[in-house]
Amino acid sequence: xxxxxxxxxxxxxxxxxxxxYGKEALLAGLLxxxxxxxxxxxxxxxxxPGRAPFIGVELPELPPVLPESLARxxxxxxxxxxxxxxxxxxxxxxxxxxxxxxxxxxxxSNLGARAAFAAHNAYARGRPPLSAHYAYRLFDNDLCxxxxxxxxxxxxxxxxxxxxxxxxxxxxxxxxxxxSQRVDxxxxxxxxxxxSAIELRAFDSLGxxxxxxxxxxxxxxxxxxxxxxFVFGESCAALVLAREGAGYGRITGASHLSxxxxxxxxxxxxxxxxxxxxxxxxxxxxxxDYVNSHGTGTPAxxxxxxxxxxxxxxxxxxxxxxxxSIGHGLAxxxxxxxxxxxxxxxxxxxxxxxxxxxxxSPLRFVRDEPVDCVARxxxxxxxxxxxxxxxxxxxxx
Amino acid sequence: xxxxxxxALIAALRGIMPELGGQTVxxxxxxxALGVNSIDRAxxxxxxxxALQIDAPxxxxxxxxxxxxxxxxxxxxxxx
Numbered sequence: 309x310x311x312x313x314x315x316x317x318x319x320x321x322x323x324x325x326x327x328x329y330g331k332e333a334l335l336a337g338l339l340x341x342x343x344x345x346x347x348x349x350x351x352x353x354x355x356x357p358g359r360a361p362f363i364g365v366e367l368p369e370l371p372p373v374l375p376e377s378l379a380r381x382x383x384x385x386x387x388x389x390x391x392x393x394x395x396x397x398x399x400x401x402x403x404x405x406x407x408x409x410x411x412x413x414x415x416x417s418n419l420g421a422r423a424a425f426a427a428h429n430a431y432a433r434g435r436p437p438l439s440a441h442y443a444y445r446l447f448d449n450d451l452c453x454x455x456x457x458x459x460x461x462x463x464x465x466x467x468x469x470x471x472x473x474x475x476x477x478x479x480x481x482x483x484x485x486x487x488s489q490r491v492d493x494x495x496x497x498x499x500x501x502x503x504s505a506i507e508l509r510a511f512d513s514l515g516x517x518x519x520x521x522x523x524x525x526x527x528x529x530x531x532x533x534x535x536x537x538f539v540f541g542e543s544c545a546a547l548v549l550a551r552e553g554a555g556y557g558r559i560t561g562a563s564h565l566s567x568x569x570x571x572x573x574x575x576x577x578x579x580x581x582x583x584x585x586x587x588x589x590x591x592x593x594x595x596x597d598y599v600n601s602h603g604t605g606t607p608a609x610x611x612x613x614x615x616x617x618x619x620x621x622x623x624x625x626x627x628x629x630x631x632x633s634i635g636h637g638l639a640x641x642x643x644x645x646x647x648x649x650x651x652x653x654x655x656x657x658x659x660x661x662x663x664x665x666x667x668x669s670p671l672r673f674v675r676d677e678p679v680d681c682v683a684r685x686x687x688x689x690x691x692x693x694x695x696x697x698x699x700x701x702x703x704x705x
Numbered sequence: 706x707x708x709x710x711x712x713a714l715i716a717a718l719r720g721i722m723p724e725l726g727g728q729t730v731x732x733x734x735x736x737x738a739l740g741v742n743s744i745d746r747a748x749x750x751x752x753x754x755x756a757l758q759i760d761a762p763x764x765x766x767x768x769x770x771x772x773x774x775x776x777x778x779x780x781x782x783x784x785x
Binding site: 376377380435436437438439440441443444 | 721723724744747748751752754755763
């Protein structure tokens with residue numbers, strides 16, 4: 309019974325990342341180790357005068373996915389969500405499902421910080437006039453409405469916030485929604501966290517943002533002795549969860565626990581969440597072939613995670629960090645990285661961890677080159693400020 | 706008196722609804738009939754008020770039957 313609550317299959321998937329649109333682009337990009345980091349150029353992300361530009365990953369130009377009437381008041385997060393959802397929707401053949409039996413859960417909070425920054429500036433200056441559209445765009449569930457305007461989703465739609473674990477929590481809520489039969493399929497959308505210069509600056513002040521380097525792609529170094537912090541990267545993923553079906557694989561165990569407020573990682577919390585995910589999946593640590601780590605590249609975060617993996621007996625499993633390639637998607641990360649986990653399991657090939665030269669731990673990291681691996685069981689980990697700890701166990705079909 | 710209110714409304718309308726293309730719009734047309742939703746209607750009024758340097762609550766424009774009436778209210782606010 310404990311187990312059934314945590315079980316569902318991933319039957320559709322759509323992704324947007326720095327490697328482009330579509331899951332094939334994500335898998336190929338991750339396996340290639342290609343560098344997509346660059347100075348951030350979107351309006352509202354300019355650093356203060358005299359400072360080097362912030363660096364990270366911005367989504368490439370998107371083919372128009374929105375009708376003109378909606379596109380006028382949509383940002384990159386909205387376009388990417390619709391592109392990812394369209395990909396997942398088609399693959400899962402959701403046109404054949406009763407719209408009232410389809411739910412949508414958006415992972416992320418304060419998603420439109422860049423739009424908020426623009427609104428604050430317009431308000432302070434008085435011109436151009438503050439847009440009336442901001443009155444509804446300020447709510448994260450605006451994405452639910454946008455998705456339901458273009459796709460017949462009539463079950464329910466809401467957003468969940470768990471900082472950098474939001475995408476993972478959206479998946480877990482979607483699993484619960486189908487396992488409990490509230491709906492027959494549920495879409496979990498890890499949304500673009502559209503940061504402005506203010507949030508980048510705050511992360512910098514907190515000491516968790518990697519400094520810009522001469523070669524932007526060298527700045528993000530998860531699990532390397534020389535790591536200095538995380539690097540932001542826009543991304544987005546839509547996963548379709550259903551009770552039955554082989555699809556990409558089955559979520560067989562999961563855990564979502566909460567801890568104390570604050571940005572400090574919790575070694576105890578991470579160990580507990582890994583243990584509980586394994587227990588609900590009916591697996592032992594030795595059964596796990598692959599771990600897609602949270603692996604942000606912050607000094608304290610990587611230390612705690614490496615120790616949690618070692619202490620949990622996961623030293624036999626391959627470990628990599630997708631953030632080293634696509635940056636930290638914050639709200640989106642958990643959903644994007646679960647997608648990356650399932651894509652690698654299907655390809656039976658694990659991607660390298662960029663910039664990992666001197667590992668901080670003897671864990672079995674995938675380093676410079678991809679490795680062939682038939683992963684029967686894997687774990688995807690996501691942790692977030694506010695004490696959010698998640699672990700998702702997935703098994704190959 | 707020049708109908709500045711009407712000119713500002715039409716400029717804002719064409720900027721916010723480029724899909725109108727070359728379609729002629731008169732004082733007798735209503736924004737709703739042209740396919741403008743309530744939020745875009747507010748947006749058009751905000752842009753027109755900005756161009757005319759008027760600072761008035763949007764609620765002052767509720768209930769106008771057509772673009773002509775909106776223009777009249779803009780002109781009145783401008784004269785005030």
